[in-house]
Amino acid sequence: MNKEFIPKLFSLLKEGISKETITKDVLSGLIVGIVALPLAIAFAIASGVSPEKGIVTAIIAGIIISTFGGSRVQIGGPTGAFIVIVYGIVQEFGVNGLTIATFMAGFIIIGLGLARLGNLLKFIPYSLIVGFTSGIALIIFSSQINDFFGLQIAKVPADFMDKWVVYFENIDKINGYAIAIAAGTVIITLYFQKLIKKIPGSIVAILLSTIVVQIFGIPVDTIESNFGEIPNHLSMPSLPNVDYATVKSLIQPAFAIALLGGIESLLSAVVSDSMIGGKHRSNMELIAQGAANICSAIFGGIPATGAIARTATNVKNGGRTPIAGIVHALVLLSIMLLFAPYAKLIPLSCLAGILMVVAYHMSEWRQFRSILKGNRMDIIILLSTFFLTVIFDLVIAIEIGIVLSSFMFMKRMSESVLVEKITADNINGEHLFDDELLELPKNVLLYEINGPLFFGAARQFQETISNTHLQPKVIIIRMRYVPLIDATGYQSLKEIIKSYRAKGIKVILSGINEETKKDFEKNEMFLVLEEEYILKHINEALDKAKSFK
Numbered sequence: 001m002n003k004e005f006i007p008k009l010f011s012l013l014k015e016g017i018s019k020e021t022i023t024k025d026v027l028s029g030l031i032v033g034i035v036a037l038p039l040a041i042a043f044a045i046a047s048g049v050s051p052e053k054g055i056v057t058a059i060i061a062g063i064i065i066s067t068f069g070g071s072r073v074q075i076g077g078p079t080g081a082f083i084v085i086v087y088g089i090v091q092e093f094g095v096n097g098l099t100i101a102t103f104m105a106g107f108i109i110i111g112l113g114l115a116r117l118g119n120l121l122k123f124i125p126y127s128l129i130v131g132f133t134s135g136i137a138l139i140i141f142s143s144q145i146n147d148f149f150g151l152q153i154a155k156v157p158a159d160f161m162d163k164w165v166v167y168f169e170n171i172d173k174i175n176g177y178a179i180a181i182a183a184g185t186v187i188i189t190l191y192f193q194k195l196i197k198k199i200p201g202s203i204v205a206i207l208l209s210t211i212v213v214q215i216f217g218i219p220v221d222t223i224e225s226n227f228g229e230i231p232n233h234l235s236m237p238s239l240p241n242v243d244y245a246t247v248k249s250l251i252q253p254a255f256a257i258a259l260l261g262g263i264e265s266l267l268s269a270v271v272s273d274s275m276i277g278g279k280h281r282s283n284m285e286l287i288a289q290g291a292a293n294i295c296s297a298i299f300g301g302i303p304a305t306g307a308i309a310r311t312a313t314n315v316k317n318g319g320r321t322p323i324a325g326i327v328h329a330l331v332l333l334s335i336m337l338l339f340a341p342y343a344k345l346i347p348l349s350c351l352a353g354i355l356m357v358v359a360y361h362m363s364e365w366r367q368f369r370s371i372l373k374g375n376r377m378d379i380i381i382l383l384s385t386f387f388l389t390v391i392f393d394l395v396i397a398i399e400i401g402i403v404l405s406s407f408m409f410m411k412r413m414s415e416s417v418l419v420e421k422i423t424a425d426n427i428n429g430e431h432l433f434d435d436e437l438l439e440l441p442k443n444v445l446l447y448e449i450n451g452p453l454f455f456g457a458a459r460q461f462q463e464t465i466s467n468t469h470l471q472p473k474v475i476i477i478r479m480r481y482v483p484l485i486d487a488t489g490y491q492s493l494k495e496i497i498k499s500y501r502a503k504g505i506k507v508i509l510s511g512i513n514e515e516t517k518k519d520f521e522k523n524e525m526f527l528v529l530e531e532e533y534i535l536k537h538i539n540e541a542l543d544k545a546k547s548f549k
Contacts, residue, residue, distance in 0.1 A: 004116075004281045007068045007288065009322040021320055028319035029327025032075055035200040035313055036062075036328060037335055039358070041223070041343065042351040043078040044302065046143055047086035049095055051223055051343070052230050052336070053302050054078050059234070059333045061292035061304030066325025069288035070281030071269040075310040075325050076292055080358050081264050082257070082303045084139050084394045089253045091158050100240045101250045103297035105257035110290030112262055118282025124263060125408075127378040128385050128401040130367050135389025135397065137362035140355055147352035148182040150175025150220055160390050178220045178349035181209045185353025198317075202354050209350040210342075223351075224344035232340035234333075237298045256395040257293070261305040265289045268306035275315045309361065377408040410455075417451030419464040423472075444545045445472040450481040455488035462492040466499065474545040475500055478538060480511030490523040497528050506548055509534045510541035 003011075036058050044054025058077035065076030089098045112118065142163055146153050151170045157163050185205040192201030213220060223230065269280040285306075292304050314324050335343075371382050381404050388397035423445055440446055447465055451457065465477070477496075485493070497507045512520065512534050520526065520534065535541045 004070075004283050005287070006281070007284060007322075008070055008072050008281065009067055012072070012321050017321055017323070022323060024318035025321050025323040026327050028314050028317040029324040030331055031198060031200070031317050032310055032314045032319070032324065033328040033331025033335070034203050036075070036077060036307075036310055036332060037343075038202045038206050038346075038351065038354050039307075039310070040078055040332070041346070042355050042358075043080060043083060045223075045227070045348070045351060046080075046083045046140065046355055047078075047302060048090040049086070049098070049302060050227050050230075052340070053300060055230075055332060055336050056234060056299050057296045057301035057304050059329050059336070060299050060301055061296045062329030062332065063326055064292040064295055065265075065288050065304070065306065066322040066329070067288075068284070068291060069322065069325075070284030070286075071272060071306070072278050072280070072321055073272045073276060073311055073314050073319050073324065074265070074269055074280070074285070074306045074322075075314050075328060076265075076289070076304050077307050077310065078302055079264060079305055079307045080140055080355070080362055081133065081136055081260060082305070083143070084136050084389070085253065085256055085260065086302055087143075087158065088393065089250075093250065093253075096240070097246075097250060097253075098302065099297045099300065100242055100246055101253045101257060102293050102301070102303045103240050103242070104247065104250060104254035105261065105303060106290045106292070106294030106297065108254060108258035108290070109262055109293060110287050112258065113283040113286030113290060116283050118262075118266060118286050124402070125378070125381060125405045126367075127371050127382040128398075128405055129263065129267065130364050130371060131382045131385025131401060132389045132394060132397050134363050134365070134368050135386045136394065137359045137364075138390055140359040140362065144352040144355045144359070147221065147348040148178065148356065150178025150349055152221065175220060175349075177218045178347075181213070181218075181220060181347050182349040182353040182356070185209060185350045186356055189354055189357045200313075202357075205353065206346055206350055209347050210345050213347050214345060218347075221348045222344065223346050223348065226348065228344070230336075230340045230343050232337055234336075235300045237295075238300075240297060252395060256398065257303045258290075259398060260394070261289055261293065261303060262286055264308075265306035268308040268311050271308055272311050272315055275312065276320065309358075377411075381405055381408065413452065413454070414457035414460055417449070417453070417457040417461060419461055420448045420450075421464075422446040422448065423470065440542070441474075441546050443473040444476065444542075445470055445474070446476045446478060448478045448481075452484040453479075453482050453489035453493070454484055454486045457489075459492070461489070462496060465496055471503075472505060474506045474508060474548055476508045476510055476538075476541050476545060478510045478541070479516075480538075482511070485516075485519065485523075487523070490525065494525065494528045501528075506545070507533065508541045508544055510536075510538045512536060 040054035040058040041051040044051050061076045065074055086098060089101055139160060142160060145167050146156050151173050153166060153170055157166055188205040189201040192204050212218065265285055266282055269285055273280055289305060296302065296304050371378050381401060384404055385397045385401040388400055422440060449461065453461060500507050507529060513536060517534065535544065
């Protein structure tokens with residue numbers, strides 16, 4: 001089997017893992033499991049589902065992604081990036097619709113991996129990623145205002161603008177206790193690890209705020225007051241009921257989950273590679289991510305992907321193999337089985353503070369500011385994706401962002417195609433792209449093309465060659481540096497040949513190797529130009545041109 005489809009854990013077990021490495025992985029897994037607990041709960045609540053669904057997702061997806069993934073240190077589970085999509089799906093299709101969309105997305109991600117498209121997802125422009133990531137961060141920030149300030153708004157609108165209108169209408173309901181807990185959580189989460197590195201600040205904030213609220217009976221919303229009990233067991237697995245009508249209505253959200261999950265997981269894997277000097281297997285990683293989402297849906301969880309922050313925490317604490325990720329999931333399972341009844345006491349304002357910190361780290365404001373100082377095309381992609389994410393919808397933002405990026409790429413590619421005109425008057429002593437001197441006869445015009453002749457550049461190529469004021473007897477089109485010709489390029493080439501031959505001008509193509517000749521035959525080039533005028537070397541083309549009197 002191709003190595004790219006072998007899970008990283010299997011390869012490492014075959015090579016052998018030292019006891020010292022295993023010890024470090026277990027310790028790192030313990031820390032990451034504790035870090036993941038409040039995030040899993042917070043992401044679930046912010047997504048509009050009950051808190052245990054976040055824990056279930058982190059357990060099930062965490063084990064599968066680490067066991068079968070293509071990265072040494074990837075930590076899988078629910079992430080902030082999914083909050084916007086999940087919340088929107090729950091509002092429109094309900095929790096059952098979310099389960100089916102997650103289930104479908106898993107198969108789509110597996111398909112991407114089997115089709116070896118893992119490497120292609122890496123080519124999505126950085127400006128697009130920063131645009132929608134920053135947009136998601138702003139949406140997460142705005143979604144937590146209700147709990148951060150203790151406004152106790154029963155139904156917060158999904159729309160960004162409507163949300164803020166409701167917040168300002170209820171500004172008189174601010175709860176000072178909630179603000180104190182949330183602000184304290186932010187400070188502890190950001191700065192506690194400067195005192196004690198091994199203990200996550202978010203856990204300290206949760207323990208302190210929960211104890212203080214219970215001892216002093218502080219009037220703030222908790223998980224129990226809004227969601228009731230948190231189950232201390234995993235639900236029995238069950239396959240969602242999927243029919244054609246459901247698939248048709250949920251296919252777009254499923255693709256959105258798949259695309260975002262694929263991008264996020266591979267981005268996390270690339271970041272972790274740079275931290276440990278490793279090299280992940282993109283396509284195996286996608287297959288594992290797909291399987292994780294399928295199983296998460298079967299156990300009643302939400303979408304999962306590689307979590308950049310938790311993966312970085314794993315690396316910083318010494319994790320170097322997938323064992324750390326498996327331990328992290330088992331730690332979460334143990335906490336759920338033993339301490340779930342106590343988790344219901346966590347104040348929602350504390351979780352809001354944790355998510356505010358997540359939003360700050362997700363915002364990538366430094367990169368956002370840096371791109372705004374750069375290329376105009378990157379700025380357009382960045383701002384378009386950002387505002388579409390915030391004001392309209394993440395799915396639309398990604399779709400339009402990719403379309404815009406494609407157009408920008410085609411424009412740049414078409415501008416990179418060079419068509420140089422050479423005549424006998426300017427050839428003397430001139431070098432053409434390499435160290436060669438050509439003796440070009442009078443009444444012969446040579447065009448040298450450098451770059452792919454695809455639909456984005458075909459019109460420019462056609463106009464450049466057609467708009468000559470000279471009337472040569474022979475035109476040589478040299479194509480040695482043309483790596484690609486698509487259907488539009490062939491059509492433009494045919495029209496040029498027909499146009500010149502109609503004027504009695506001979507056309508010779510040079511630099512055509514045997515492989516390109518086969519493509520010529522498939523695209524019926526020999527119907528407009530005989531094979532004798534399609535030559536491999538420039539010297540052959542010049543000799544052919546000299547033979548015409």
